[in-house]
Amino acid sequence: MGSFYLTTPIYYASGEPHLGHAYTTILADVLARYHRRAGDDVLFLTGTDEHGQKIQEAAAEHGLTPLELCDRMVDRFKAAWVELGISNDRFIRTTEPEHIAVVGALLERLYDNGFIYEAEYTGWYSVGQERYFTEKEIGPDRVDPIAGGPVTRIREKNWFFRMSLFRDRLVEHIEKNPEWIVPATRRNEVLGFLSQGLGDLSISRPRSRIHWGIPIPWDPDQVTYVWVDALTNYVTAAGAVDPDAPRGRRGFGDPLPSRWPADVHLMGKDIITTHAVYWPTLLMGADLALPRKILAHGWWVVGDTKMSKSLGNVVDPLDLRERYGPEAVRWYLMREMATGQDASYTPERFLTRYDELRNIFGNLAHRTLSMIRRYRDGIVPAAPADGLADETAAAVGAYRRGLDGYRLHEGFAAAMDLARTANGFVETQEPWALARRPDAAAELDHTLATLVHTLAVLACLFEPVTPEKAAELATRLGLAGIPLFDELDRLNLAGNVVSVGAPLFPRVDPD
Numbered sequence: 001m002g003s004f005y006l007t008t009p010i011y012y013a014s015g016e017p018h019l020g021h022a023y024t025t026i027l028a029d030v031l032a033r034y035h036r037r038a039g040d041d042v043l044f045l046t047g048t049d050e051h052g053q054k055i056q057e058a059a060a061e062h063g064l065t066p067l068e069l070c071d072r073m074v075d076r077f078k079a080a081w082v083e084l085g086i087s088n089d090r091f092i093r094t095t096e097p098e099h100i101a102v103v104g105a106l107l108e109r110l111y112d113n114g115f116i117y118e119a120e121y122t123g124w125y126s127v128g129q130e131r132y133f134t135e136k137e138i139g140p141d142r143v144d145p146i147a148g149g150p151v152t153r154i155r156e157k158n159w160f161f162r163m164s165l166f167r168d169r170l171v172e173h174i175e176k177n178p179e180w181i182v183p184a185t186r187r188n189e190v191l192g193f194l195s196q197g198l199g200d201l202s203i204s205r206p207r208s209r210i211h212w213g214i215p216i217p218w219d220p221d222q223v224t225y226v227w228v229d230a231l232t233n234y235v236t237a238a239g240a241v242d243p244d245a246p247r248g249r250r251g252f253g254d255p256l257p258s259r260w261p262a263d264v265h266l267m268g269k270d271i272i273t274t275h276a277v278y279w280p281t282l283l284m285g286a287d288l289a290l291p292r293k294i295l296a297h298g299w300w301v302v303g304d305t306k307m308s309k310s311l312g313n314v315v316d317p318l319d320l321r322e323r324y325g326p327e328a329v330r331w332y333l334m335r336e337m338a339t340g341q342d343a344s345y346t347p348e349r350f351l352t353r354y355d356e357l358r359n360i361f362g363n364l365a366h367r368t369l370s371m372i373r374r375y376r377d378g379i380v381p382a383a384p385a386d387g388l389a390d391e392t393a394a395a396v397g398a399y400r401r402g403l404d405g406y407r408l409h410e411g412f413a414a415a416m417d418l419a420r421t422a423n424g425f426v427e428t429q430e431p432w433a434l435a436r437r438p439d440a441a442a443e444l445d446h447t448l449a450t451l452v453h454t455l456a457v458l459a460c461l462f463e464p465v466t467p468e469k470a471a472e473l474a475t476r477l478g479l480a481g482i483p484l485f486d487e488l489d490r491l492n493l494a495g496n497v498v499s500v501g502a503p504l505f506p507r508v509d510p511d
């Protein structure tokens with residue numbers, strides 16, 4: 001029993017939710033549910049990033065005020081998350097008064113600590129990424145190096161954070177904690193970035209250019225750089241900073257009932273620099289603890305191209321959901337992408353993964369429950385349920401190592417393998433043959449009790465990824481709820497009345 005605080009990026013409220021957003025949010029949801037099932041007190045945070053030039057321009061295009069656009073998009077994100085079974089504890093919006101106050105308090109803290117100064121900035125800005133890039137980064141074609149979008153030359157007065165002062169401390173932290181940034185490719189990328197030296201960070205924009213942002217507390221002609229605003233959401237939601245405390249105290253380091261630091265920040269690899277360089281140095285400057293882990297996953301690609309709104313090759317997860325159900329989408333995304341690496345979306349792979357749910361897991365449930373009804377009047381026999389004890393213990397171990405180690409695909413492969421093994425057990429035991437032999441009643445009881453026990457374990461293992469199907473299965477097994485991990489060793493289903501019901505994962509006819 002412990003506590004676990006995890007976050008997704010807060011998504012830009014300038015566009016619709018798409019498969020990429022869904023992936024990170026489902027990844028977080030699976031981890032949140034896994035930790036709850038393991039007995040942890042979980043805080044799962046997601047939300048929307050609502051300030052800055054990108055939102056300002058998108059709103060103008062739609063003939064809306066920025067807040068009107070954000071309100072509209074927040075509804076879309078929230079609806080998508082409900083449809084996909086997301087169990088977030090908190091949805092933060094950067095336009096919330098509490099967050100605005102915390103950003104102001106954090107900036108004042110950096111200012112009071114002597115890490116803020118004013119200077120002229122000259123360089124290239126990408127609205128798409130909401131970031132400046134150097135001449136070298138944009139290359140001869142002068143495009144943003146992440147999505148290939150346009151950059152504009154800018155010369156203006158900004159407030160700066162002395163990020164450069166924290167470079168050595170950050171490098172040391174990364175080197176001393178090899179598991180802090182995962183996967184290792186991303187850690188090496190960050191170390192490579194830091195090896196080229198680290199400049200200071202511009203943390204404001206003139207209001208004359210961008211009006212949609214949080215004012216700098218000591219200079220209302222400037223608004224807070226949107227990444228500083230956005231990253232701060234993680235401490236706002238944790239209650240780590242009390243914006244009402246007197247200036248200079250502000251709750252930093254005070255014994256607030258805070259959830260900070262986060263156990264893990266989840267994100268795509270596109271925003272690793274902001275999370276692994278800007279954010280920890282800002283936290284160091286404000287005397288706040290660093291997050292315990294940063295996980296940057298890969299990209300969903302179509303062919304060789306990243307799926308993204310700006311590229312127009314967006315696959316709407318809700319399209320798949322309508323036909324196959326949201327939990328098939330969740331399963332596909334978690335099972336198919338090796339956490340951390342890129343994965344290519346194809347309808348064929350989606351169908352392969354759906355068939356696995358239907359033919360292995362769903363089939364095991366259906367045949368087991370049907371046999372109990374046919375051979376034992378629907379009542380789970382009182383017999384030892386240990387026919388697959390070793391296989392089950394090994395699968396639970398591999399599953400937990402996979403999820404604890406952020407290799408979710410390995411965990412779910414282990415769960416599916418257990419279902420496959422149990423189907424093999426049915427084939428070798430041949431319960432239909434045992435049922436014809438009066439002398440084999442005890443062996444049939446043992447076989448059926450073992451299969452029911454395995455299904456109860458599978459309900460626990462599948463709950464993080466297919467929560468409703470797991471709950472349905474638990475009900476059909478006559479359980480009051482889905483077992484927790486620490487209940488698996490003392491499951492006793494003898495005497496439970498089971499029900500068969502329709503297949504958990506129905507056949508979906510192709511077009």
Ligand code: ME8
Pocket residue numbers: 008009010011012019020021023024049230231232266267268269270271298299300301306307308
């Ligand atoms: O960057 N594959 O928001 P955003 C996998 N507001 N994941 C993808 C993806 C893809 N093709 N496309 C997007 C922002 N994502 C900022 C974040 S946080 C303080 C501020 C996911 O709406 C992935 O998690 O552009 C990526 O990091 C995020 O969406 C970017 O979302």
